[in-house]
Amino acid sequence: MTSGDPALARAVAPLAPPGVLVAVQRVAGTQSESLMASEAVMLADAAPRVRQRSAAARHAARRLLRRLGVPPCEILKDPAGRPVWPTGIVGSLAHDDDYAIAVVAPSSAGLGGLGVxxxxxxxxxxxxxxxxxxxxxxxxxxxxxxxxxxxxxxxxxxxxxxxxxxxxxxxxxxxxxxxxxxxxxxxxxxxxxxxxxxxxxxxxxxxxxxxxxx
Incomplete structure (x- = not known):
């Protein structure tokens, strides 16, 4: 569930309710090149550090989606800047300067929305x-x-x-x-x-x- 600080991983794991997956990714360990094509276009004008943080959050999310059987997919933004998730998935992304975090759940979990x-x-x-x-x-x-x-x-x-x-x-x-x-x-x-x-x-x-x- 993590690529980064084991202590942080241990701290966030109990926060996720049943049916919700959570992953943490260290920003410094993520390359902006891990963005998928449309994501890279979406963030083309962003500062390099912003692209790296966004890449880390999406990398964490794709790891979780893979666990749910969802093939690698682009996570774009809607006009309001919110992540667009695959059909049947609810989720949320966040990051600070050093770490990114993602939470996802299948629609079968019965959640109306998730935030992190x-x-x-x-x-x-x-x-x-x-x-x-x-x-x-x-x-x-x-x-x-x-x-x-x-x-x-x-x-x-x-x-x-x-x-x-x-x-x-x-x-x-x-x-x-x-x-x-x-x-x-x-x-x-x-x-x-x-x-x-x-x-x-x-x-x-x-x-x-x-x-x-x-």
Whole structure:
């Protein structure tokens, strides 16, 4: 499930619910040439580092798709910048400077959407806390800026999980996170389950089902 840090692999494995596959790929170990033809065209104007990160995320995703019996395929973007998955697959991609992560599941898993995000285990800059956290979330964090950044990651994962279905932009305050229950509620009325880890990197995987997601 990983090509990179074994500690990170061990940390993210329990975050994936039944039926969901997760893989981590080290960015530095990925060549931009691993992009497929249409992906390379799509990213032709991107900076080399961006192409490498995108290649790492897609390499991780293709490893997972192979496990589901899906032959190698291009993972392009729709006009909104979201990954386009093969028919019968839901998934999500993310990367930071050093690692990429992919999650996928077959439609038989019964999920309406999946989202993932990854960030370094570093504090959220204090000057943007008010932009990311609601007042209640801010109080819950109690000045813990690493925990605040974890909420940032969770909200990003939740947004990725619901946006393909809802096609509605959500600000950070439109996603309210309850760490105690492992659920988030969106302004559009969806309830999204999540699992997250804070070490060795901040990672969150979010998912919703058509029945429980409203």
């Amino acid at each position: 995000d990854i960030e370094p285990a570093e504090p959220l800059p204090a000057e943007i806390v008010h932009l990311v956290l609601t007042s209640a979330e801010h109080r819950h964090c109690g000045g813990d800026l690493l925990l605040a950044r974890l909420l940032f990651v969770i909200k990003e994962a939740v947004y990725k999980a619901v946006n393909p279905a809802d096609n509605v932009f959500l600000d950070f305050h439109d996603v309210v996170v309850d760490l105690a229950t492992g659920q988030a509620r969106t302004r559009t009325g969806r309830t999204v389950a999540f699992a997250a880890t804070i070490q060795p990197r901040l990672v969150a995987i979010a998912r919703w089902t058509p029945i429980a997601g409203r």
